[in-house]
Amino acid sequence: MYEFDWSSIPGALPFLWEGMKVSLGITACAVLFGIAWGTLLAMARLSALKPLAWLAAGYVNLFRAIPLVMVLLWFFLIVPQVLRGFFNLDPNTDVRLASALVGFALFEAAYYSEIIRAGIQSVPKGQISAASALGMSYAQAMRLVVLPQAFRNMVPLLLTQAIVLFQDTSLVYVSALADFFGAAYKVGDRDGRLVELLLFAGAVYFLICFAASQAVRHYQKKLNAHVAH
Amino acid sequence: MGYQWNWSIFGSPVPTGETTYLAWLLSGLQTTIVLSLSAWLVALALGSLVGVLRTAPSKALSGLAAAYVEIFRNTPLLVQLFSWYFVLPEILPFGLGDAFKQQLSPLTQQFLAAMLCLAFFTSARVAEQVRAGIGALPRGQKAAGLALGFTLPQTYRHVLLPMAFRLIVPPLTSEFLNIFKNSAVCSTIGLLELAAQGRQLVDYTAQPYESFIAVTLLYLAINVVVMGLMRIVEARTRVPGYLGGK
Numbered sequence: 214m215y216e217f218d219w220s221s222i223p224g225a226l227p228f229l230w231e232g233m234k235v236s237l238g239i240t241a242c243a244v245l246f247g248i249a250w251g252t253l254l255a256m257a258r259l260s261a262l263k264p265l266a267w268l269a270a271g272y273v274n275l276f277r278a279i280p281l282v283m284v285l286l287w288f289f290l291i292v293p294q295v296l297r298g299f300f301n302l303d304p305n306t307d308v309r310l311a312s313a314l315v316g317f318a319l320f321e322a323a324y325y326s327e328i329i330r331a332g333i334q335s336v337p338k339g340q341i342s343a344a345s346a347l348g349m350s351y352a353q354a355m356r357l358v359v360l361p362q363a364f365r366n367m368v369p370l371l372l373t374q375a376i377v378l379f380q381d382t383s384l385v386y387v388s389a390l391a392d393f394f395g396a397a398y399k400v401g402d403r404d405g406r407l408v409e410l411l412l413f414a415g416a417v418y419f420l421i422c423f424a425a426s427q428a429v430r431h432y433q434k435k436l437n438a439h440v441a442h
Numbered sequence: 443m444g445y446q447w448n449w450s451i452f453g454s455p456v457p458t459g460e461t462t463y464l465a466w467l468l469s470g471l472q473t474t475i476v477l478s479l480s481a482w483l484v485a486l487a488l489g490s491l492v493g494v495l496r497t498a499p500s501k502a503l504s505g506l507a508a509a510y511v512e513i514f515r516n517t518p519l520l521v522q523l524f525s526w527y528f529v530l531p532e533i534l535p536f537g538l539g540d541a542f543k544q545q546l547s548p549l550t551q552q553f554l555a556a557m558l559c560l561a562f563f564t565s566a567r568v569a570e571q572v573r574a575g576i577g578a579l580p581r582g583q584k585a586a587g588l589a590l591g592f593t594l595p596q597t598y599r600h601v602l603l604p605m606a607f608r609l610i611v612p613p614l615t616s617e618f619l620n621i622f623k624n625s626a627v628c629s630t631i632g633l634l635e636l637a638a639q640g641r642q643l644v645d646y647t648a649q650p651y652e653s654f655i656a657v658t659l660l661y662l663a664i665n666v667v668v669m670g671l672m673r674i675v676e677a678r679t680r681v682p683g684y685l686g687g688k
Contacts, residue, residue, distance in 0.1 A: 215533045278619075278665040279658055280626035282637050287658070290650050380518035386630060394520060408529045415521045422516035 221404040222413055225396075232396030233417075235310070239392065240379045243317035247378075248371065250318065251325030256355065258330055269326070276323035281384055288316030289388050313385045321378055328374060332367035333359060369433040376425050380418060393417070451649050452656065463643055470639030471660050477556055477635060478622045484561035485621065489568025494598060496573040507569065514566035519627050522563055527555035527631045548632075556628035556635075564621050571613045575606030608679045615672040622664050636660055 222229075257269035276284065292312035296302055336359050344354035364371075383394035391399060394414055401410030452464040495507035514522070531539040531551075542551065579602060587597030629638035640657035644650045 215539075275662075278623075278662050280623040280637065280661060282626040282629065283640075283654070283658060283661060286637070286641065287654055290654065376516075380516075383518040383520040384627065386520060394518065398524070407524075408532045411521065411524050411529050415517050415525060418518055418521055419513065419516045423512055426516065 215408065217409060218406060219409050219413075221400060221406045222409065225400040225410075228400065229393060229396050232391050232393040235385075235390065236379065236382045236392040236394070239310075239313055239317055239382045239385070240375065242314050243321045243378055243382075244371075244375045246318035247321035247325045248329070250322035251329050252360070254322060254326035255329040255333060258326065259333060273323045273326050276320055277327075281320060281381055282387055284320045285313065285316045285384060285387055288312045288319075292316070309385075309388045309390045313382075313388065313390055317378070317382065321374070324374055325371065328367055328370045329363065332363035332370075335366060336362050365436070369429050369436065372429045372432075373426065376422050376429070379425075380422060383418075445651065447652065448649055449652055451643075451647050451652055454647075457646065463647065466639050466643065467636070467656055467660070470634055470636040470657075471664075473553075473634060474622065474625050474636040475664070477553065477560065477628065477633075478625045481557045481560035481564065481625070482618060482621050484557070485564035485568050485617075488561065488565035490572050490603075492565060492569035493572025493576070494603070496569060497576045499594075511566045511569050514563055515570075519559070519563055519624055520630065523556065523559045523627060523631060526559045527552070530555075552628075552631055552633040555631060556625070556633050560621055560624055560628070563624065564617060567617050567620075568614065571610045571617065572606060574613075575610035576602055578609055579605055605681070608681050611672075611676050611679045615669075615676065618672060619665060619668055622668065623661070626661075 254269045254273060257265045258273070260266050260269075289309065289312045292315050293308045296308050296311060297306075302308070340358050340362070341351075341354050344358045345351075349357065382392055385392050386395050386398070389395065397410045397414035398407070401407035404410075452467070453462055455462055456466060492507045492510055495503050496511070498504050498507070531542045533539065534542065542554075546554070583601055583605070584597055587601040588594070592600065625635055626637040628635055629641065632638070634642070636657055640653050643653040647653065
């Protein structure tokens with residue numbers, strides 16, 4: 214029978230916390246940028262300008278068809294060269310974090326744009342007509358009438374996607390970047406306690422994601438009750 | 443930036459000389475497809491079972507099924523994969539873990555761990571769809587089944603599930619696509635599937651762009667083929683009278 218030995222975890226907590234900050238940082242960055250860029254993509258896809266709509270659709274479909282691992286490998290290949298080309302960086306500068314940030318942000322934007330597009334489409338057409346009748350331009354109608362309603366309905370989906378994203382940040386493992394999972398793996402590997410560290414990492418991810426998804430569910434219920442009245 | 447393109451690299455022989463780099467990529471593609479399809483079959487079976495249990499009248503059973511879904515949905519795929527590959531063989535009782543480590547070849551170990559990981563991970567998502575499908579049926583269907591003298595399992599088998607499965611074909615399509623994409627994660631335990639072969643090619647040939655472009659195109663091809671097939675399935679299973687129906 215396997216003898217568990219959890220003694221390497223307490224001493225490693227500061228290191229693990231450093232990793233958790235990387236995971237949370239990548240998540241926050243990708244959520245913010247993903248929603249901003251995703252909104253633009255969604256509006257482009259719904260735009261009356263056909264070429265613009267096609268470009269946006271091509272972007273979204275391309276990113277949604279490729280595995281995240283592959284996208285990250287691409288960005289770990291391209292971003293360092295681009296950064297070094299533009300900023301004359303020392304070739305030894307560690308740009309893995311920057312590569313991960315760019316990769317996740319551009320990748321998540323494709324998923325966010327689909328959520329946001331559905332949200333915009335769920336707003337009744339009459340709202341745009343009413344806004345135009347009031348003399349608003351299309352941009353004003355979008356910004357002041359459609360998007361605020363769309364976003365309120367979308368918040369639970371956007372948050373759920375953020376939880377998925379938080380779990381996916383563990384894939385920066387392919388670049389040996391020490392996020393929370395990478396840190397746990399390193400400690401486990403160093404101490405020969407991989408079993409304990411992996412179980413610990415799993416438990417931590419579970420607690421965070423479970424609590425967050427329960428909170429989203431609660432919020433969704435409140436939102437539904439609010440809309441029903 | 444002075445990159446030397448060399449597409450003929452795929453035709454060149456690998457260092458051991460017995461095949462070409464293209465053959466490596468294709469063997470990776472084959473592993474990805476076999477892995478994803480076998481995991482999908484297990485995921486469908488397991489997911490259907492758990493999804494049905496989620497709707498079962500017994501509180502204990504539906505609670506258990508809910509816990510199953512929450513565990514597999516709230517931990518990262520990578521953590522699950524490493525748990526299957528590194529943790530489970532260590533802690534399995536009755537010498538099962540040792541048998542796994544000693545009697546199976548490393549390749550079989552990687553494939554089994556990857557397959558089970560993808561299957562269980564996806565089964566939780568399939569279960570949610572099955573539950574949603576059953577939940578979307580009018581309540582009268584179950585009552586009518588029972589009133590006709592079917593037992594509860596018979597009602598599921600003959601009345602609820604045939605309809606529920608037809609309703610959830612579109613969301614299952616996207617889960618089916620996801621399993622191919624998620625299989626790329628399995629390169630992290632050394633399984634030589636498509637993404638891993640792509641990275642290996644980079645290490646051996648130092649032609650990263652050709653290799654990554656080829657791998658990306660192959661993933662796109664998988665995507666297109668699966669979408670095409672599922673569109674046919676969707677058209678055949680569509681329920682008349684429902685949204686998107688004929």
